[in-house]
Structure formats: C-alpha cells, structure tokens
Amino acid sequence: MGSPSALVQQLLAWRAQALQAAQAAGIPPQEVELLLRERLGWGSLERLLGRPPTLQGDPLAEVEELWRRRLTERIPLQYLLGRVEWAGLSLRVTPAVLIPRPETELLVEQASLWLQSNLLPPGSPFADLGTGSGAIAIALAQGHPQLQLLAVDVSPEALAVAAANVADYHLQERVKLLQGSWFAPLDPWRGRLRGLVSNPPYIPTGELAYLMPEVRLHEPRQALDGGEDGLVHLRLLIQKAPDYLAPNSFWAVEVMQGQAPWVAEQLQARGGYQQIQVHRDLAGIERVVSAHFVG
Ligand SMILES: C[S@@+](CC[C@H](N)C(=O)[O-])C[C@H]1O[C@@H](n2cnc3c(N)ncnc32)[C@H](O)[C@@H]1O
Known part of the structure; x- marks a missing residue:
C-alpha cells in the first residue's frame, strides 16, 4: 500500500468509475457509497475531511470483488454485506x-x-x-x-x-x-x-x-x-x-x-x-x- 494520499486518489478514481458502472447497470449510486462506508469506514464525511481509510493490507481488493459480484451476478448489496439497516435496527441478512x-x-x-x-x-x-x-x-x-x-x-x-x-x-x-x-x-x-x-x-x-x-x-x-x-x-x-x-x-x-x-x-x-x-x-x-x- 502506498501513502495515504495515494490510497485516497486510488479510492476516488475507483469510486468515480463504480458510480458510472452503477448508472449504466441501473443500480442506485448510493450503493457505491454504502459499500465504501461499510467496508472501509470511508463515507462522505471522511472524504470531505480528506481522511484515508485506516485498514491494513489492500483495502480496495475486497471492495472491488464485492462490487464485481454486485454488477455481474446481481446479488443484492445487503446480502454481500450481510447486513441491512431497517427501522432503526441493524439486522443480519443472508439469502x-x-x-x-x-x-x-x-x-x-x-x-x-x-x-x-x-x-x-x-x-x-x-x-x-x-x-x-x-x-x-x-x-x-x-x-x-x-x-x-x-x-x-x-x-x-x-x-x-x-x-x-x-x-x-x-x-x-x-x-x-x-x-x-x-x-x-x-x-x-x-x-x-x-x-x-x-x-x-x-x-x-x-x-x-x-x-x-x-x-x-x-x-x-x-x-x-x-x-x-x-x-x-x-x-x-x-x-x-x-x-x-x-x-x-x-x-x-x-x-x-x-x-x-x-x-x-x-x-x-x-x-x-x-x-x-x-x-x-x-x-x-x-x-x-x-x-x-x-x-
Ligand atoms: C415476505 S417474507 C417476510 C419476511 C419478514 N417478515 C419481512 O417482512 O422482512 C415472508 C416470510 O414468510 C415465510 N413463509 C412462507 N411460507 C410460510 C408458511 N407456510 N408458514 C410460515 N412462514 C412462511 C417465508 O419463509 C418468509 O420468511
């Protein structure tokens, strides 16, 4: 993994490309944000403050793999993340x-x-x-x-x-x-x-x-x-x-x-x-x- 700012650049580039892919596939763009927030703790606030995600290893690899499955297999994001927010609750979900x-x-x-x-x-x-x-x-x-x-x-x-x-x-x-x-x-x-x-x-x-x-x-x-x-x-x-x-x-x-x-x-x-x-x-x-x- 490179410097934090290199990682942020990489994530921003990935996000831009994922947002385009979501639009092309008719998937709500909010799902890209949700995926980044849930898996990397990297939401709009962190982006605004210029904060990089704090994960070890290659933080993008898992996100990329989940997103690939979302696009190609049409698996609902909630199943990929294993969770859904509903009525103020955070619930586990599986298929x-x-x-x-x-x-x-x-x-x-x-x-x-x-x-x-x-x-x-x-x-x-x-x-x-x-x-x-x-x-x-x-x-x-x-x-x-x-x-x-x-x-x-x-x-x-x-x-x-x-x-x-x-x-x-x-x-x-x-x-x-x-x-x-x-x-x-x-x-x-x-x-x-x-x-x-x-x-x-x-x-x-x-x-x-x-x-x-x-x-x-x-x-x-x-x-x-x-x-x-x-x-x-x-x-x-x-x-x-x-x-x-x-x-x-x-x-x-x-x-x-x-x-x-x-x-x-x-x-x-x-x-x-x-x-x-x-x-x-x-x-x-x-x-x-x-x-x-x-x-
Ligand atoms: C539309 S889902 C609702 C799940 C959950 N209550 C919700 O609102 O998100 C319907 C549920 O009914 C269950 N179900 C289907 N047939 C049933 C039956 N004969 N007796 C009891 N539950 C059944 C299904 O397994 C499924 O969990």
Missing part, C-alpha cells in the same frame, strides 16, 4: 431471508399506533407470522416492552438468521422463535393472541419470472410466492386468525399493489373484524390492511 423493505416499516407503525391506544398487560402474546430475519418481531419487541413476540417461520434457515438478530438485541426472553406453517406452532396460544402481524408471500406465481434479477435470482422463493392468485397465504391469515386472536386484538398484513380492497372485503365477510383500514406507503401504494378484532 435464506427476504431483505426487509422500507415499506414494511408501515406495518410496525400501524401496530405501534394500535398498541399506544390499547394498553396491554405485561407478557401479552403478539405474533409475527413469516418472520424471516425477525425484523418485525424485533422492532415490536424493542418498542413495546409489554409484548411477548411469537415469531413463526416455516424455514429453519430463516429462523437461524432471526435467532442471531434476536440475540444481537438481547431479546431472547421476549421473542420466541417457532418453526412451522402459519398457525400450526401457535396452538398453545389459541384464542389468546393480542395481535397478529404478517408480511406474507403475496406475489402471484406467474409474476415471479418478471421480478428484477436481484429478487428473482437471489431472494428465497418461499418468501415471495403467494400461489396462483397471490392470495393463498393472505386468505388463510384472514380465515384462521379469529381462532387464535383474543377479543379486542389487532390484525394487520402487508399486501402488494391492488390486493388491499380484496383483503378488506374478505375481512368484512369473515366477521369479527372492525375498524378495517387501508394504509398507503410513501409511494402512495395501498400497502397495509389493519383491523381491530372484536371477537
């Missing part, structure tokens, strides 16, 4: 779990609003179905100490990632990870859940082939595939939840564009659900449907 999306924060926000106006006793059971990385369960456990989170996933590999995240936040006592399909592991809590949230797979099978390569090639199909009409899992969450929810509890799911009116209708038809509401995300898309289950 066994869906990368938590910004719009999913809306589900946590709506649950939090309900919890603020419906005071629950300590240890109240609240389920996150299809927990993946554990993102939603961890965010709710952190924000609401009265909750006992039951985080269910069918994938043992996903639950291993969730377990590491739960441990990072020292929440092992309050987030219970359960392996199984939807309500199957929740029998001990039948009729007792004070809330249920889920971001289930909701993409119609036929549309999976048209997703961007980052999603199509690298995210778990099991996290995306909502069956022929995309509604297979949502249907089950609407129909079965009343067997597991206590009177006066919360129910909410994330949906894809166009599904919210159908979900609202089904809730109405099923009965027991009131205050059925559709919430739009920052892009204006109807993204979350919530309801108060009266029993």
